[in-house]
Amino acid sequence: MDTRMFKVPAATTPGEELDRFMAGLKRRNPGEAEFHQAVEEVAKDIVPFIHNNPVYKDAYILERMTEPDRTIMFRVCWEDDQGRVRVNRGYRVQMNNAIGPYKGGLRFHPSVTLGVLKFLAFEQTFKNSLTGLQIGSGKGGSDFNPKGKSDREVMRFCYSFMTELERHIGEDTDVPAGDIGVGAREIAYLFGQHKRMSNSFTGVLTGKGLSFGGSLIRMEATGYGAVYLMNNMLEHNGESIEGKTALVSGAGNVAQYATEKLIELGAKPVTLSDSGGFIHDPDGITRERLEWVKELKNVRRGRISEYADEFGCEYHEGLRPWGIKCDLAFPCATQNEIDMEDARSLISNGCLAVAEGANMPSTNEAVDLFNESKLIFAPGKAANAGGVAVSALEMSQNASRLAWEEAHLDDQLKGIMKEIHEQCVQYGKNEDGSINYTRGANIAGFVKVADAMLAYGII
Numbered sequence: 269m270d271t272r273m274f275k276v277p278a279a280t281t282p283g284e285e286l287d288r289f290m291a292g293l294k295r296r297n298p299g300e301a302e303f304h305q306a307v308e309e310v311a312k313d314i315v316p317f318i319h320n321n322p323v324y325k326d327a328y329i330l331e332r333m334t335e336p337d338r339t340i341m342f343r344v345c346w347e348d349d350q351g352r353v354r355v356n357r358g359y360r361v362q363m364n365n366a367i368g369p370y371k372g373g374l375r376f377h378p379s380v381t382l383g384v385l386k387f388l389a390f391e392q393t394f395k396n397s398l399t400g401l402q403i404g405s406g407k408g409g410s411d412f413n414p415k416g417k418s419d420r421e422v423m424r425f426c427y428s429f430m431t432e433l434e435r436h437i438g439e440d441t442d443v444p445a446g447d448i449g450v451g452a453r454e455i456a457y458l459f460g461q462h463k464r465m466s467n468s469f470t471g472v473l474t475g476k477g478l479s480f481g482g483s484l485i486r487m488e489a490t491g492y493g494a495v496y497l498m499n500n501m502l503e504h505n506g507e508s509i510e511g512k513t514a515l516v517s518g519a520g521n522v523a524q525y526a527t528e529k530l531i532e533l534g535a536k537p538v539t540l541s542d543s544g545g546f547i548h549d550p551d552g553i554t555r556e557r558l559e560w561v562k563e564l565k566n567v568r569r570g571r572i573s574e575y576a577d578e579f580g581c582e583y584h585e586g587l588r589p590w591g592i593k594c595d596l597a598f599p600c601a602t603q604n605e606i607d608m609e610d611a612r613s614l615i616s617n618g619c620l621a622v623a624e625g626a627n628m629p630s631t632n633e634a635v636d637l638f639n640e641s642k643l644i645f646a647p648g649k650a651a652n653a654g655g656v657a658v659s660a661l662e663m664s665q666n667a668s669r670l671a672w673e674e675a676h677l678d679d680q681l682k683g684i685m686k687e688i689h690e691q692c693v694q695y696g697k698n699e700d701g702s703i704n705y706t707r708g709a710n711i712a713g714f715v716k717v718a719d720a721m722l723a724y725g726i727i
């Protein structure tokens with residue numbers, strides 16, 4: 269790449285530098301709207317920061333960080349239950365390995381494109397850095413839709429996907445995990461095929477079953493971690509989670525375990541959703557009802573509307589839950605599920621704090637509105653980092669051939685989320701003493717990776 273295109277005259281303002289940087293990024297990555305959005309959200313904080321710290325600017329660190337180390341795209345052919353040939357596209361974006369092996373999940377969803385995976389891999393750079401662990405960033409997946417497929421079809425797809433991916437990953441090179449559409453079942457099929465092809469049993473994937481190298485707490489870690497970070501933020505403001513009414517979106521891995529931890533800490537989660545709509549259970553989702561949801565979503569693979577039929581509460585088809593009055597909100601489904609209007613509803617309904625369980629669930633305009641208001645807002649790269657943190661702990665356990673106890677892992681997760689909170693406070697403090705967690709997470713995540721890249725010279 270010709271870096272001369274990035275050269276800016278010394279006398280420009282941070283605002284002009286941001287415009288110029290974003291124009292260049294959009295020119296080089298046409299049609300990748302989610303990637304542009306994710307980079308812009310970070311660059312708004314980093315460009316002014318590097319303006320005042322020219323060592324990063326002169327070395328073009330942000331330009332290097334927004335260019336993946338490599339992207340791999342491949343054909344995935346498989347045979348469905350009717351014997352028909354099906355063709356999907358597979359990807360792995362190896363974004364940045366300055367501070368450790370590439371690490372980040374695999375997403376199987378029809379909306380997957382290269383731009384979506386580049387946004388996720390870019391976010392992962394900052395998130396993984398914030399955990400304080402030795403993990404670089406990556407993301408991958410396919411436009412394959414597991415919904416409505418039989419177990420055998422999912423198995424054949426996973427085998428075919430791994431047949432290509434196997435040569436690109438390794439326990440010291442790149443360690444994928446789950447994400448939307450990739451849960452325990454898919455990780456087991458992928459790991460089984462990797463083991464067979466490589467004739468080795470190594471920690472090359474995380475989120476594995478407990479009988480074959482998985483870690484306790486991994487399944488729970490993203491949702492639990494988001495609630496721990498929320499707790500840290502509330503405590504910092506003299507508040508507590510107990511007794512608070514919470515909105516949760518999604519009904520998958522992250523939503524289920526955020527809801528579980530909210531119940532355990534005495535909060536009242538009242539909503540869950542999926543791509544069909546949301547349920548509102550005003551008396552609070554109980555432990556028993558949550559167990560029913562886990563069975564519905566993880567075993568029967570049904571729709572959240574069935575909750576309303578089973579327990580006699582409201583189901584709002586085609587809608588998102590952000591118009592319901594609440595104290596706390598946990599978007600845990602997917603990107604761009606909170607827009608300006610949703611953000612306005614949350615603020616005007618008196619919501620105290622939002623912690624993003626999902627990646628980039630709020631649009632950049634919604635994030636700006638949250639940060640301009642008194643609402644306490646934690647971006648996904650801080651709030652959902654618990655999942656990848658425990659994945660890194662799974663890698664450590666695999667490398668040492670040991671399995672740690674649940675209480676030890678949960679303590680580590682709590683400690684990591686607390687440390688993330690402290691980094692956000694360090695870099696995100698406003699003049700009035702309030703915390704801009706977006707800026708704090710962006711700058712803290714940037715500095716560690718940037719310093720490693722500087723140390724390597726021009727790589």
Ligand code: NDP
Nearest residue numbers: 447448449490518519520521522542543601602626627655
């Ligand atoms: P799951 O596949 O387990 O669940 C995803 C949930 O989100 C489902 O309820 C799904 O509904 C809903 N959803 C997906 N797409 C849409 C859409 N376009 N509109 C409305 N609802 C949608 O995924 P996870 O819980 O693992 O992931 C959720 C989010 O958390 C993602 O943003 C992911 O990147 C992020 N994340 C996950 C981590 C993990 O450890 N799993 C770690 C860090 C972040 P439906 O079934 O109808 O599609």
